[in-house]
Structure formats: C-alpha cells, structure tokens
Amino acid sequence: MDRLIMTFVVGVLALGASPGSQAHAFLDHASPPVGSSVPAAPPVVTLWFTQDLEPAFSSVTVTNEAGQRVDLGKAQIPPGSPAEVQIGLKPLAGGTYLVSWHVVSVDTHPTEGTFTFEIKP
Amino acid sequence: MLSLYTDARARFALAAVLTVMQASSALAHGWAGERFFPATILTDDPFVADEISLPQVSLQPPAPDASQLTNIEIDLLGALRTMGQYQLFIDGPHQALGLLGLNVTWGHTGRAAVGAPNFTTLSPTFDFGKGFGDIPRSLTFLRPFAITGNLGFDFPTQATTAGVPNPNNFSYGFAFEYSFPYLECCVKDVGLRAPFNQLIPPVEVAFTTPISRAPANQTIGTIQPGIIWAGSYFQIGAEAIIPANRLTGHGYGGVVQLHFYLDDLFPRSIGKPVSEWW
Numbered sequence: 001m002d003r004l005i006m007t008f009v010v011g012v013l014a015l016g017a018s019p020g021s022q023a024h025a026f027l028d029h030a031s032p033p034v035g036s037s038v039p040a041a042p043p044v045v046t047l048w049f050t051q052d053l054e055p056a057f058s059s060v061t062v063t064n065e066a067g068q069r070v071d072l073g074k075a076q077i078p079p080g081s082p083a084e085v086q087i088g089l090k091p092l093a094g095g096t097y098l099v100s101w102h103v104v105s106v107d108t109h110p111t112e113g114t115f116t117f118e119i120k121p
Numbered sequence: 122m123l124s125l126y127t128d129a130r131a132r133f134a135l136a137a138v139l140t141v142m143q144a145s146s147a148l149a150h151g152w153a154g155e156r157f158f159p160a161t162i163l164t165d166d167p168f169v170a171d172e173i174s175l176p177q178v179s180l181q182p183p184a185p186d187a188s189q190l191t192n193i194e195i196d197l198l199g200a201l202r203t204m205g206q207y208q209l210f211i212d213g214p215h216q217a218l219g220l221l222g223l224n225v226t227w228g229h230t231g232r233a234a235v236g237a238p239n240f241t242t243l244s245p246t247f248d249f250g251k252g253f254g255d256i257p258r259s260l261t262f263l264r265p266f267a268i269t270g271n272l273g274f275d276f277p278t279q280a281t282t283a284g285v286p287n288p289n290n291f292s293y294g295f296a297f298e299y300s301f302p303y304l305e306c307c308v309k310d311v312g313l314r315a316p317f318n319q320l321i322p323p324v325e326v327a328f329t330t331p332i333s334r335a336p337a338n339q340t341i342g343t344i345q346p347g348i349i350w351a352g353s354y355f356q357i358g359a360e361a362i363i364p365a366n367r368l369t370g371h372g373y374g375g376v377v378q379l380h381f382y383l384d385d386l387f388p389r390s391i392g393k394p395v396s397e398w399w
Binding site for chain 1: 152154155213258305306307309310314315318319385
C-alpha cells in the first residue's frame with residue numbers, strides 16, 4: 001500500500017509540474033515595495049508574479065488619494081519576462097498612491113490585489 | 122464513536138465529489154477578491170473545491186480511558202463521501218464567502234477496519250469565511266487576519282449499531298488564520314520570501330454536541346494551533362491537537378496533512394466541477 005500511495009503522489013506531482021497545469025498567479029514582490037515609503041517619485045510600477053501572465057487580460061492602475069488615475073495607461077508585460085508587468089507613471093507629488101492589479105495566469109486563473117505606497121520627499 | 126474529523130477527513134476525491142457550482146473558473150478554490158483561503162485541516166472550507174488529502178497522519182491525544190489512537194488517514198480507504206455544495210456568495214471586496222452543503226457519508230462503502238460505518242449519515246452544513254483586508258489600511262498588521270467557520274448537523278440513518286446509539290450531532294468549528302501571503306501582496310512587504318511568504322498559521326477549534334440519543338453534556342472538541350504552507354498545487358499543514366475538555370481526552374496530539382488542489386493540477390479534467398463536465 002505504501003508503494004501505491006507513493007506512486008500516486010509522485011504521479012500527481014509530476015503532472016503538476018507538466019506544462020499542462022498552471023495555477024493562480026500570486027504577487028511575489030513589487031517596486032516600489034508593497035506598503036513602502038519612498039523618497040522620490042518612481043517613473044514606473046513593476047510587479048513580479050509567481051506565474052506567467054496572459055497579457056490581454058492583465059491590468060494595473062495607479063490612483064492618487066483623490067481616486068484619480070496617475071498611470072500612463074496600458075500595463076505592459078516586458079518581452080522575455082512573462083511573469084512581470086509594468087505600468088508607467090505621470091510625475092508624482094508626495095502622497096499615498098493605490099496600486100490595483102488584476103491578472104490572469106496563462107491557464108486562465110484570475111487573481112487580483114491592491115496595495116499602497118507613499119512618496120515622502 | 123463521535124468523530125471530530127467528520128468534515129475534514131473525507132475530502133474525497135475524484136468521482137466522489139458531486140460539486141454544484143456556478144460555471145466559472147473565477148470561482149476556483151480558496152479565493153474571495155484578493156484573499157486566498159487555504160484548506161483548513163480540522164474545519165471545513167467555505168468554498169467549492171476539488172481537492173484531496175493524501176495522506177493525513179494524526180496522533181490523537183490520550184482518551185479519558187488513557188487509550189491513544191494513531192491514524193493514517195487516506196481518503197480513498199474511508200467510507201465513500203459525497204458533497205453536494207452550493208456557493209451561496211463570494212463577496213470579493215469584503216473577502217466574504219458563504220456555502221451551503223449536504224454531505225453524505227455512505228454506509229457499507231469503506232473498510233470497517235479503518236472505522237468506516239455500516240450506516241449512512243446525512244450532514245447539512247453552512248460554511249462561511251471572512252478576511253479582514255477591508256478594515257482601514259491604518260490597521261496595517263490586523264488586515265491579514267481571517268476567520269472561517271462551519272455549522273452543521275449529522276443525522277445517521279440508523280439509530281443504533283450493535284446496541285450502541287448513533288446520536289444526531291450538532292457540529293461547529295472555527296479557524297482563525299493569519300495570512301503571510303496577504304501581508305506580502307497587499308499590506309506591507311516585510312521582506313519575507315519563499316517559502317516563508319507562503320505560510321498561513323491557523324488556530325482551529327471544533328466541537329461536536331450530541332442533540333439526541335445521548336446523555337446531556339457530552340460535548341467534545343479540540344483546539345488545534347498550527348501552520349500551513351500553501352503552494353500553487355498543494356499545501357502542507359501541521360497542527361497540535363489539544364483536547365478542549367476532559368471528556369475529549371487529556372495530553373496532546375498532532376496531525377500532519379498533505380493536500381492537493383485538484384482544480385489547479387487538473388483544470389481541464391477531474392479538477393472541473395461536475396456541472397462543467399459536459
């Protein structure tokens with residue numbers, strides 16, 4: 001029985017590692033970091049995820065404390081970095097900004113999240 | 122014998138999961154908005170999911186008569202259990218979920234040697250979950266907290282077995298959890314990286330109270346603090362088992378569980394809800 005169980009587990013793990021199976025994309029880290037305070041306005045927000053993303057269905061917006069968008073529009077997935085998404089920013093003053101992201105991993109699992117960063121000149 | 126693991130133990134699997142859910146992959150297991158809820162070990166999860174525990178190993182605390190039980194539980198060896206579940210709601214912005222279920226543990230379908238019953242039990246349940254990510258952002262380190270819980274009844278279809286009554290039970294349990302993944306993704310990057318940014322420490326409590334065919338004051342329950350590591354395709358959890366009262370036992374036990382997310386492993390086959398198979 002132990003051998004049967006081990007065979008099943010190994011089989012499941014092997015299938016899990018195959019190109020046919022993916023999973024939800026978790027945010028691994030960001031720049032500026034989640035919840036951070038930075039001394040200068042960043043020109044771009046970059047998010048790194050744990051899974052490759054589907055560009056057509058992945059978006060990022062950045063808003064100021066008044067709820068106005070301060071990003072430059074469409075988020076981009078850099079060539080060769082399918083798990084990374086970037087969005088350019090307008091010149092920003094001091095204050096707190098909200099980053100909202102909604103991404104879809106390449107197997108169509110969606111995830112979303114928000115975080116803030118603060119500019120303290 | 123009363124079982125504290127009625128819900129969590131038989132997260133069967135494969136053809137046994139009769140899942141009724143709305144047809145949308147966006148409702149895949151464990152998510153409400155930006156909140157990920159892991160599969161808890163002791164209490165049931167508030168979301169429709171295709172998952173399997175393989176195996177779950179536990180050392181129960183010594184019983185009042187000083188006997189102690191070691192379990193190696195494999196979903197496939199216990200009684201066949203079907204779960205009809207309906208996701209009542211998923212409120213993403215408020216990280217809230219509600220689920221109604223009717224679980225059936227079928228008699229004569231498992232090995233009696235591992236405790237499978239010779240009678241069928243019907244168990245209607247209500248499960249819920251709530252993450253606290255929507256509280257004011259100024260309460261930074263409270264936002265990763267979440268609570269899940271379940272309320273349910275067990276109605277055996279056979280009043281006695283070999284002269285021993287099979288009571289109707291009221292079961293209730295809660296899981297309080299702190300999500301490091303949520304802390305890192307949506308609150309504050311405190312510098313945790315894999316594997317520590319995937320840890321979710323829970324404290325679970327669960328009680329079962331007979332409501333008929335049993336003497337009064339027969340409530341039993343456990344308190345189970347532990348740790349869960351949640352990956353993309355599976356999770357590993359370990360919890361201490363502490364009896365909540367003397368009737369449950371004394372001393373300490375423990376449980377370890379390896380748990381697979383079938384809907385992520387097999388999104389196009391057995392990981393899909395039955396309602397999407399055709």
